[in-house]
Amino acid sequence: MNKSVGIKDVAAAAGVSVTTVSHVLNDVVYARVGAETRERVHEAARRLGYGPNRLAQALRTQRSGMIGFISEEIATTPHAGRIILGAEETARARGYRIMIINSTSTSSQDSRESDVADLLDRQVDGILYATMYHRKLAVPKNLIGLPAVLVDSEDISHTVSSVIPDEIAGARSAVQTLIDAGHTRIGMLNNTDDVPATHSRLKAFKDTLAGAGLPYHEELVQSEPSEVPGGHQAALRLLKTPNRPTAIFCYNDRMAMGAYRAAGELGLRIPDDISIVGFDNQQLIAENIYPALTTVALPHYEMGAWATENLIDAIEGKTDLQLFAAHPTLLPCPLVLRDSVASPRHQDASSRAAPDSPTRPNT
Incomplete structure (x- = not known):
């Protein structure tokens, strides 16, 4: 077998795509590939010496002990790196190692398929594909099967x-934490991006208010890009309104950081005058702003560990991943209580009016 030959070489020799080669050599049953094309792919593989032990199908019985990890920016950002840690520690405990390829959320479908092909060429036993934030995507075609x-x-x-x-x-x-603290007029700073979290967190906000018998006021939801400047601008609009809210639920910790800045500029003290809750538990923010931010933790480590554990079970024939394919597995997002929530001191409308002049900042 010629070990320098890869799946891309077979595709070029056969005059087909990498995806077609992957489907033919892995016997993907639903792949719409004609008999002539299949024979051309097999002939090219034989001629180039692309042996069976380089195929994903054969890797199920001739395992390399390597797991491929395609990271859409996770490896180069601080936000979701614990996904990699969870995967690495779980893999090591099971006797496997992780091989990482860093990609981007804007990569083309061809580029993603090329990443999968590169990992297959290195004889990985299975592949983890992780994104930096929760989103829906069309998976690389050669990942299927x-x-x-x-x-x-x-x-x-x-x-x-x-x-x-x-x-x-x-x-x-x-949101329930704010309600339990006694807040009845609660605002939300939401993201403007069309991603699952934008819609699900807003839905949860509305549902939780309704469950507590509290009205939903559309003017109390302000949306901006989910970074510190966006949180600052959205919070200023919210806090300058007559009959302002006594508490704010923020789409993420970065927007919460912007809300801290806005509150300080308006002379509001956290949590005495305004309670704030974030989402994500980004430790560089949540633990280090003052007062420390009550927030919701994303289960990054747990997602990496769960995915790796179940992938290895599938590689070793102990489970069928198709049992989980119809619906994504949900992992809990625990609340992390810190110092940014307190009971409202004043409930009358006049005391909740926006301040006329700033005093001291909070951060």
């Missing part, structure tokens, strides 16, 4: 198993 798990993302075709955070339950716990 392989032992694979999506992490923090959902396959729009429901053919590849996935694990995601329970956004709705996490957001409900955040």
Whole structure:
């Protein structure tokens, strides 16, 4: 066998795509590939010496002990790196190692398929595909039919198993914490991006208010890009309104940080004058702003561990990943209580009016 030959070489020699080669050599039953094309692919593989031990199908019985990990920006950002840690520690405990390829959320479908092909060329036993934030995606076609798990993302075709955070339950716990503290007029700073979290966290906000018998006021939801400047601008609009809210639920910790800044500029003290809750538990923010931020933790480590554990079970024939493919597995988002929530001191409308002049900042 010529060990320098890869799946891309076979595709070029046969005059077909990498996906077609993967489907033919892995005997993907639903692949629409004609008999002539199949024979051309097999002939090219034989001629180039692309042996069976380089195929994902054969890897199920001739395991390399390596797991491929395609990271959409996770490896180069601080936000979701614990996904990798959870995967690595779980893999090591099971006698496997992780091989990482870093990609981006804007990569083309061809680029993603090329990443999968590169990992197959290195004889990985299975593939984890992780995104930096919860979103739905069209998986690389040559990932279908392989032992694979999506992490923090959902396959729009429901053919590849996935694990995601329970956004709705996490957001409900955040809003319920404010209600339990005695707040009845609660605002929300939401994201403007069309991603699952934007819609699920807003739904949870509305449902939790309704469950407590509290009205939903559309003017108390302000949306901006989910970064510190966006949170600052949205919070200023919210806090300058007559009969302002006594508490704010923020889409994420970065927006909460912007809300802290806005409150300080308006002379409001946290949590005496305004309570704030975030989402994500980004430790560089939540633990280090003053007062420390009550927030909801995304289960990054747990998602990486769950995906790896179940992927290895599938590689070793102990489970069928297709049992999980129809619906993503939800992992809990625990509430992390810190110092940014207190009972409202004043409930009358005049005391909740926006301040006329700033005093001292909170941060």
